[in-house]
Amino acid sequence: xxxxxxxxxxxxxxxxxxxxxxxxxxxxxxxxxxxxxxxxxxxxxxxxxxxxxxxxxxxxxxxxxxxxxxxxxxxxxxxxxxxxxxxxxxxxxxxxxxxxxxxxxxxxxxxxxxxxxxxxxxxxxxxxxxxxxxxxxxxxxxxxxxxxxxxxxxxxxxxxxxxxxxxxxxxxxxxxxxxxxxxxxxxxxxxxxxxxxxxxxxxxxxxxxxxxxxxxxxxxxxxxxxxxxxxxxxxxxxxxxxxxxxxxxxxxxxxxxxxxxxxxxxxxxxxxxxxxxxxxxxxxxxxxxxxxxxxxxxxxxxxxxxxxx
Amino acid sequence: xxxxxxxxxxxxxxxxxxxxxxxxxxxxxxxxxxxxxxxxxxxxxxxxxxxxxxxxxxxxxxxxxxxxxxxxxxxxxxxxxxxxxxxxxxxxxxxxxxxxxxxxxxxxxxxxxxxxxxxxxxxxxxxxxxxxxxxxxxxxxxxxxxxxxxxxxxxxxxxxxxxxxxxxxxxxxxxxxxxxxxxxxxxxx
Numbered sequence: 415x416x417x418x419x420x421x422x423x424x425x426x427x428x429x430x431x432x433x434x435x436x437x438x439x440x441x442x443x444x445x446x447x448x449x450x451x452x453x454x455x456x457x458x459x460x461x462x463x464x465x466x467x468x469x470x471x472x473x474x475x476x477x478x479x480x481x482x483x484x485x486x487x488x489x490x491x492x493x494x495x496x497x498x499x500x501x502x503x504x505x506x507x508x509x510x511x512x513x514x515x516x517x518x519x520x521x522x523x524x525x526x527x528x529x530x531x532x533x534x535x536x537x538x539x540x541x542x543x544x545x546x547x548x549x550x551x552x553x554x555x556x557x558x559x560x561x562x563x564x565x566x567x568x569x570x571x572x573x574x575x576x577x578x579x580x581x582x583x584x585x586x587x588x589x590x591x592x593x594x595x596x597x598x599x600x601x602x603x604x605x606x607x608x609x610x611x612x613x614x615x616x617x618x619x620x621x622x623x624x625x626x627x628x629x630x631x632x633x634x635x636x637x638x639x640x641x642x643x644x645x646x647x648x649x650x651x652x653x654x655x656x657x658x659x660x661x662x663x664x665x666x667x668x669x670x671x672x673x674x675x676x677x678x679x680x681x682x683x684x685x686x687x688x689x690x691x692x693x694x695x696x697x698x699x700x701x702x703x704x705x706x707x708x709x710x711x712x713x714x715x716x717x718x719x720x721x722x723x
Numbered sequence: 724x725x726x727x728x729x730x731x732x733x734x735x736x737x738x739x740x741x742x743x744x745x746x747x748x749x750x751x752x753x754x755x756x757x758x759x760x761x762x763x764x765x766x767x768x769x770x771x772x773x774x775x776x777x778x779x780x781x782x783x784x785x786x787x788x789x790x791x792x793x794x795x796x797x798x799x800x801x802x803x804x805x806x807x808x809x810x811x812x813x814x815x816x817x818x819x820x821x822x823x824x825x826x827x828x829x830x831x832x833x834x835x836x837x838x839x840x841x842x843x844x845x846x847x848x849x850x851x852x853x854x855x856x857x858x859x860x861x862x863x864x865x866x867x868x869x870x871x872x873x874x875x876x877x878x879x880x881x882x883x884x885x886x887x888x889x890x891x892x893x894x895x896x897x898x899x900x901x902x903x904x905x906x907x908x909x910x911x912x
Contacts, residue, residue: 442810446796451846454796715796715810 417716421540423529424549425590433595437559439712457486457718463511465491465521472678473543477520480710508535539717547581553677554587556709560702569596574626576602577636577685580609584677589615602626606647623658627668634675635660635686651684661687673698726901732877733898741874745856746778748872749825756783760822762790764840765811767829770891771858790815797839819848829887831857834866859898861885
């Protein structure tokens with residue numbers, strides 16, 4: 415198939431065919447990354463700017479590495495070292511970037527919709543690397559690639575997303591992507607952290623983590639995002655861990671093979687036991703990080719070509 | 724797309740004979756199979772490579788290392804003609820360092836595919852020597868590339884193309900001279 419999108423802003427409107435095409439293309443890039451010289455000249459001459467208005471380690475490194483592996487020229491922007499400190503708006507920053515003839519922009523911003531707004535300001539392709547509590551499409555794509563690596567398929571698998579659903583862009587992108595691909599998705603969190611609109615998402619909702627684990631083939635733990643919380647959604651972290659933490663005892667009680675995923679960074683001992691995070695009988699967390707580069711190469715490659723007339 | 728066939732240049736038997744001859748030439752030039760490996764350029768070059776390996780096994784009784792190379796990511800027309808080509812995986816399951824690699828493609832035309840293949844191959848290591856074998860050389864080179872082994876030289880005009888058909892993907896073995904898409908669009912073509 416031909417990938418006809420100019421931007422990747424989210425997975426809500428991305429079809430199963432398109433997701434499969436991205437995942438298949440990423441498989442090719444996994445092979446490229448395994449070569450002695452893991453670099454191809456495909457995006458030679460293209461300039462990509464990484465606009466990170468929020469702190470990031472994994473996603474930013476992953477995009478930067480993907481861009482370098484494709485031979486693109488990259489510019490990195492972070493708020494602490496830019497004119498944003500002097501009060502420059504997103505629009506002005508974008509227009510300056512446009513004036514420098516940048517071909518693609520990877521943006522992370524605390525405001526939901528910032529990448530969508532950027533598409534109105536610049537001519538180049540825009541990739542959403544996380545916008546507030548809205549979407550983080552490349553994370554969900556790398557999650558799906560990791561699941562497909564292990565199970566060879568996505569349709570019919572049961573995925574329980576456990577943790578701070580309310581503030582999680584990863585959860586939203588995964589719900590859209592996984593349900594589009596035919597997986598069954600369940601959410602599990604204190605009721606205060608389940609969004610109002612969750613029932614419309616065609617997902618099951620649990621408030622008991624043992625029930626969620628019993629349901630699932632794959633458990634995706636989410637970080638408690640203290641930095642986004644403006645009110646108390648649960649009494650203490652210790653209580654949260656007691657009721658919603660994913661522990662070895664809980665997995666043993668479920669007595670079934672479970673795969674543990676986490677988008678990182680992990681609050682060890684809160685949403686996920688430290689030993690479980692490092693136990694490769696359960697955890698595929700580092701595979702997720704490796705797959706991140708391949709997925710981002712695939713997305714950059716597919717958006718980097720000329721659109722079909 | 725169906726294009727008007729001007730002539731069948733090589734039939735099934737002819738293709739088999741050509742591949743056998745190429746296998747003999749490769750063995751003769753390399754004085755045997757030591758350090759030799761075969762890499763085919765996807766798609767039809769990879770199938771040709773399989774057949775050459777089979778012939779060499781028949782002749783020498785030795786199975787040479789076989790690889791398949793996808794050159795999509797190395798093309799220089801990514802943003803011009805091909806737009807978003809579907810990428811296939813390269814599969815080179817052996818160490819190419821210090822090897823004598825015979826690179827095989829079905830048709831040699833401008834030389835740009837070969838250039839891309841050379842660059843792609845170098846990302847897997849540093850072979851001692853790379854030789855180029857093609858089933859058909861149709862001329863019109865745009866880069867200074869010359870094959871070491873040629874199945875058949877078929878001088879063509881710009882308005883013609885060579886179509887190699889192989890049973891693995893096309894249900895028949897033959898080489899056809901066909902009209903190029905541009906020419907077939909003209910009413911009197």
